[in-house]
Amino acid sequence: xxxxxxxxxxxxxxxxxxxxxxxxxxxxxxxxxxxxxxxxxxxxxxxxxxxxxxxxxxxxxxxxxxxxxxxxxxxxxxxxxxxxxxxxxxxxxxxxxxxxxxxxxxxxxxxxxxxxxxxxxxxxxxxxxxxxxxxxxxxxxxxxxxxxxxxxxxxxxxxxxxxxxxxxxxxxxxxxxxxxxxxxxxxxxxxxxxxxxxxxxxxxxxxxxxxxxxxxxxxxxxxxxxxxxxxxxxxxxxxxxxxxxxxxx
Amino acid sequence: xxxxxxxxxxxxxxxxxxxxxxxxxxxxxxxxxxxxxxxxxxxxxxxxxxxxxxxxxxxxxxxxxxxxxxxxxxxxxxxxxxxxxxxxxxxxxxxxxxxxxxxxxxxxxxxxxxxxxxxxxxxxxxxxxxxxxxxxxxxxxxxxxxxxxxxxxxxxxxxxxxxxxxxxxxxxxxxxxxxxxxxxxxxxxxxxxxxxxxxxxxxxx
Numbered sequence: 011x012x013x014x015x016x017x018x019x020x021x022x023x024x025x026x027x028x029x030x031x032x033x034x035x036x037x038x039x040x041x042x043x044x045x046x047x048x049x050x051x052x053x054x055x056x057x058x059x060x061x062x063x064x065x066x067x068x069x070x071x072x073x074x075x076x077x078x079x080x081x082x083x084x085x086x087x088x089x090x091x092x093x094x095x096x097x098x099x100x101x102x103x104x105x106x107x108x109x110x111x112x113x114x115x116x117x118x119x120x121x122x123x124x125x126x127x128x129x130x131x132x133x134x135x136x137x138x139x140x141x142x143x144x145x146x147x148x149x150x151x152x153x154x155x156x157x158x159x160x161x162x163x164x165x166x167x168x169x170x171x172x173x174x175x176x177x178x179x180x181x182x183x184x185x186x187x188x189x190x191x192x193x194x195x196x197x198x199x200x201x202x203x204x205x206x207x208x209x210x211x212x213x214x215x216x217x218x219x220x221x222x223x224x225x226x227x228x229x230x231x232x233x234x235x236x237x238x239x240x241x242x243x244x245x246x247x248x249x250x251x252x253x254x255x256x257x258x259x
Numbered sequence: 260x261x262x263x264x265x266x267x268x269x270x271x272x273x274x275x276x277x278x279x280x281x282x283x284x285x286x287x288x289x290x291x292x293x294x295x296x297x298x299x300x301x302x303x304x305x306x307x308x309x310x311x312x313x314x315x316x317x318x319x320x321x322x323x324x325x326x327x328x329x330x331x332x333x334x335x336x337x338x339x340x341x342x343x344x345x346x347x348x349x350x351x352x353x354x355x356x357x358x359x360x361x362x363x364x365x366x367x368x369x370x371x372x373x374x375x376x377x378x379x380x381x382x383x384x385x386x387x388x389x390x391x392x393x394x395x396x397x398x399x400x401x402x403x404x405x406x407x408x409x410x411x412x413x414x415x416x417x418x419x420x421x422x423x424x425x426x427x428x429x430x431x432x433x434x435x436x437x438x439x440x441x442x443x444x445x446x447x448x449x450x451x452x453x454x455x456x457x458x459x460x461x462x463x464x
Contacts, residue, residue, distance in 0.1 A: 025446060025447060025450065026446055027450055028446060028447075028449040028450025028451070028452070028453045028454070029424065029430075029431040029445075029446040029449050029450065031453060032361070032421070032424045032425040032449060032453070033361055033362055033365040033424075033428070034424040034425075034429065034430050034431045034434065034446070034449060035430065035431065036430055036432065058349050058350050058463060059457055059462070059463030060450070060453040060454070060457060060463070061350060061354055061357075061358050061463070062350055062351060062354040062457065062462040062463030063453045063454075063456040063457035063460060063462055063463055064357075064361075064421070064425045064453060064456075065351075065353060065354040065357040065358070066402070066406045066409070066456065066460050066462060067406060067421075067422075067425055067426060067456075068312045068313075068315060068316040068357050069312065069400060069402040069403040069405075069406045070403045070406050070407060071312075071315040071316055071318070071319040071426065072311040072312045072314075072315040072400065072403070073311060073314055073315035073318055074310070074311050074314070075310050075311065075313075075314035075328065075331060076328070079310075079314070079328050079331060079332065080303075080306060080307075080310065082328075082332055083306060083310075083331070083332050083335045083336070084299065084302070084303055084306070086332060086335075086336050087299060087302055087335070087336060087339040088299060090336060090339060090340055091297075091340075092294065092295050092296070092297055092339060092340055092341075092342055092343060093340055093341055093343055093344065094343060095295070095343040095344070096343070096344060240341070240344060
């Protein structure tokens with residue numbers, strides 16, 4: 011995709027605000043831009059204003075929907091619980107030092123994995139990171155791909171694969187039970203000087219491959235926590251899994 | 260444009276109650292606030308005030324009316340579930356609804372394309388280049404009239420780039436190919452076009 015791509019010299023992430031506002035970025039670019047958005051208030055404000063502008067175009071395409079659709083929508087919401095307002099997130103994991111080894115907090119994991127339930131995942135539009143097959147494949151097939159796996163009680167397994175050359179990490183899960191009702195699994199990258207930075211929310215599926223948002227080449231560890239639906243800005247609970255990347259402290 | 264029908268023919272009418280003329284934005288915010296508490300009647304009013312724009316956008320992006328209905332249903336369900344997360348200081352209620360809708364519509368076309376591209380090259384898929392015009396669909400509301408006027412502030416290439424990206428659901432890289440622009444310049448045209456549209460409409464800033 012030419013030199014104008016994340017990670018290459020001369021790449022200006024700032025200029026993507028318009029394409030991002032109209033969902034015109036591919037998955038890699040979107041992940042890069044969302045990382046940038048998290049630390050750029052100017053871009054957040056610009057994206058918000060450009061989304062407003064784009065939304066005015068819907069005035070020119072308005073079409074009355076079939077009456078039956080109204081019935082279906084209203085029937086659907088009648089059986090769906092609205093989410094509570096987002097609670098302010100206390101910081102507990104942010105300042106934690108990365109651990110040297112793959113680590114599993116058994117108590118927390120047991121509590122999580124024992125609870126079933128069919129929570130439905132909600133993600134803000136800008137938090138969604140549907141996986142780019144190409145980037146996932148690039149990580150999994152990279153010559154320098156490093157893997158570490160964790161087995162949970164009940165047969166679930168999580169494998170974290172990261173590649174410094176690709177600069178991304180992929181979480182592969184098998185037989186993963188759904189999070190407790192009202193909760194989601196959120197993945198994090200531990201970035202030097204910043205602590206745990208959100209790498210996205212995990213879709214609720216037993217077996218999946220999740221491309222983590224963020225630069226895995228600079229990260230020292232990856233973690234999974236259980237967060238309130240919608241996710242948190244910082245981890246609010248101890249990780250159920252921590253994968254150390256084995257870099258020197 | 261088979262799926263786009265003009266709604267309400269004739270000249271724009273300044274009267275309330277014209278197609279697409281919903282409540283004032285502050286009313287939408289109030290309806291969202293009530294919806295967040297589980298008020299289904301408020302949500303029904305929110306639906307009535309916005310469904311034409313939500314459904315019309317979904318139809319415009321995904322083209323297939325049956326899929327557009329599914330997208331609309333998904334979007335409204337998410338709006339209901341996440342109404343408490345709407346932040347009035349970050350944008351208008353309608354803008355928020357349309358952001359959710361647009362994302363779902365784009366996800367729909369991209370996943371459909373990912374499924375069909377395995378058997379066809381990217382190039383073949385994109386041979387019939389369709390230059391969407393943002394002004395081609397007719398909707399006789401004052402607001403639509405204003406938007407069309409504002410689009411005149413954009414250069415032709417900006418207008419085409421914004422239209423292909425937002426109403427066509429294409430990535431900026433695809434837009435560049437469709438408009439014979441160097442890769443990397445389409446995103447600039449999209450951004451510049453949106454900024455002009457924003458300033459001409461006086462929204463969001």
